[in-house]
Amino acid sequence: MLAHISVKNFAVVKQIGVDVAHGLTVITGETGAGKSIAIDALSLCLGDRADAASVRKGAEKAEVVVHFDISKVPLAKAWLEDNELLQEDAPHECFIRRLVSKEGRSKAFINGVAVSLNQLKSLGQYLVSIHGQNAHYQLLKPDNQRKLLDSFAGHKEQLTNVTVAYESLRKKQQLLKQLLSAQQQRNDRKNLLEYQVEELDNYSIGEDEFAQLELEHKRLSNSQTLLEQAQISFYQLYEGEDFNALSAIQTSVDNLSELQEHDPTLSPIVDMLNEAAIQVEEAAQEIRHYCDQLEIDPMKLQQVEQRYAEAMELARKHHVKPEDLYTTHMQLADEYAELLKDENSLDELTKECEKVRKEYEVSAAKLHESRKQSAQVLAKKIESHVKDMNMAHAKIFIDVDYDESASPTPHGNDNILIKVTTNPGQPADALDKVVSGGELSRIGLAIQVITSSGNQIPTMIFDEVDTGISGPTASIVGRLLRKLGEASQVVCVTHLPQVAAHGHNQVFVTKLTDGDSTETKMLKLTDNERVNEIARLLAGDKLTDTAIANAKDLLKL
Structure with missing residues (x-):
């Protein structure tokens, strides 16, 4: 679980330090204040590439330090132990530090030991799952729909069998191609x-x-x-x-x-x-x-x-x-x-290719059946969630079509397509042909919540995934995120008061300027401060009694 993040001279941040509690933490603030900076800084510690532009103007270097409590993250602890990075005196803690110089050079450390970006990414996959602002648009890509279904299905064995069979077939076909190309010679x-x-x-x-x-x-x-x-x-x-x-x-x-x-x-x-x-x-x-x-x-x-x-x-x-x-x-x-042996080898290799091709087809067929079964379950779950988000007539289908004529691939021969109909009598079709931006956001959020609830990653971060949602739907989304936060740690950057009101904790991001320089601050809000911030989100910069009353009403969870 993410315990603390400290940022120095990163973008417009001079210095901030934020403790992150369990449950749903919402981050709000004025437009352009830098609500996503903490997430950008965290991404840096998880292996994102850095450049000189991320260093605050006038500073020599930017520094980000992230503290994780890994007492309930066995996969992360095992990774640290395998890489000889586990602290013997504090085995339940992990510190990641990232430095970026004004020239763009970067250094990374895990528990004080210099590491590579690949190592950061490798460890990060067990610590944090980040869902960006445009994550729902990735749903429009068939490859991402396939990955989504496979992640939900959890059929690693079937996927591995297909991949192994594909690699074996690819190597034999490559060798056969080489032999055939030199056959005349x-x-x-x-x-x-x-x-x-x-x-x-x-x-x-x-x-x-x-x-x-x-x-x-x-x-x-x-x-x-x-x-x-x-x-x-x-x-x-x-x-x-x-x-x-x-x-x-x-x-x-x-x-x-x-x-x-x-x-x-x-x-x-x-x-x-x-x-x-x-x-x-x-x-x-x-x-x-x-x-x-x-x-x-x-x-x-x-x-x-x-x-x-x-x-x-x-x-x-x-x-x-x-x-x-x-x-x-x-x-x-x-x-x-x-x-003469080569001629015999050519015949034998041709037979071996046919044999491995059949093995691949058997594995791909088993993967296909698993995907079909999981697709029905996932479709029903997504449909249930989006109906709760004011899409009462929505119906979700996930087509899994096996293409026998397609060339083998490492992930099988299935064409996977998420289809939806949002109105009675309307035929189901691909997402990009049916849903609006707001509807796509709701479907995407539903999918993220469904897939996130089943994984072992302790911290989930949602960066304005509620874009395009408002009114009663926003309140439903807030309840959904709060429910998810009750089981794990969730951080959500939002501009919606209905979502912010459902947070267990709230952080306010503000931007200060003296005319010559700008600085971003992050403040953990008290109960009274939360009322004013929710009212600001409802009414704008000018607080009214009505807005404050509505904010108090929203906070009665």
Whole structure:
């Protein structure tokens, strides 16, 4: 509940401080005195944007401090606790402070801690509900009529289900759109890859095949020379009749073996020659085996040359080195497989979109049914209230039409329209086509009272919502606001004596000027002062005995 508001150097206010009591507090005053300034200042503490024009002329900065008692506002207390802004020594109190410099810079504080405007707005939604002078004109907008009905119905679960289904559908449709937009490009790429992969599949080169192929090509191309040179080497090492390396070594071994008896230092040399003889003999046998295995096969050479040439041609086509053909083949095959997966994904995503679309439609249909039921109840409540406000023949209808052809939205596919007829025999139609300004004010006020009475916000502020109302209707509106004030805290800025008379408390706003500057003051009225103020509202600036008598009569609640 709002306990106190203090304002310094804001607009034409130099300094005011107002305690706000429980019940209905009415704010009255002369035209242009600044009756709405306190509400504007409060709005500033609830996150409204500030500008340099809000700073009183000649002042360095404007300051607004608002004190709330949150002992019976669990949502606000929970928010403060979650944001680590709850005062441990005074957990039932909350102070909001807003500073605006003459340059337009702004600072905000909650319980002495600097916060952002978004945080102010987030906390403010649990503390105060403000209904402005033109709030009833918002009723003419279909979106606001839908929000009004949803707020009254309280079907958060159905709304959440629709929103979740819509978001899921939107994301899948967006992904599907992206896939479809690139489909031709993917098809072209897939067709190219299909040809390339098939060609490489047919060639089917192994991972290290080209290196081996290159070696074999060289061997087969030089097989005759290799055989001839190998045979000569074998002859020279082992089989030459006139001379061969093995015979020469063995002869040296025999000669030196006889001499080592005379000189033992020759023994290591004899051993080395014996090892050499063994190595030469083994090498000769390996050469013989090599010659036996070496093929001179023109047909195989032709086959190798053909495969080698194909590898070189494929490498040229793909702009890679021949030894990288295998890696290129694998990469293209993987890309081709992914594109095939995309095609499958496209089909699957299309099916998923249809599935989520049906889920959305089911959720939207449930929301539609809830809205239809709530619309009947709300219409009856509004009708009952406006009949009490001198609209005896008014009938209210709320149409809830489900549009199957409409694109999905986060709030369903319902077209909601408040319709009214104010005279017997007159067909019901949209508000802007039937009601006058005063009638719209009464309907708007009825709706605000109905919706406000069901919420958990402790303080409701009405800023001249009684515009266009007068006479007996004004008295009915006053009784309605007083009844609402008995259950919670209500502040109403009004110019109607019939409304002001129903207040539990009354604040008078006056404007003082010395010719050079202007200052606004707010004064809490005593019972006698209330009589004079109500009389002023009835008769104007000149008080008469009749006006005072009428004021006393109005105050007999």
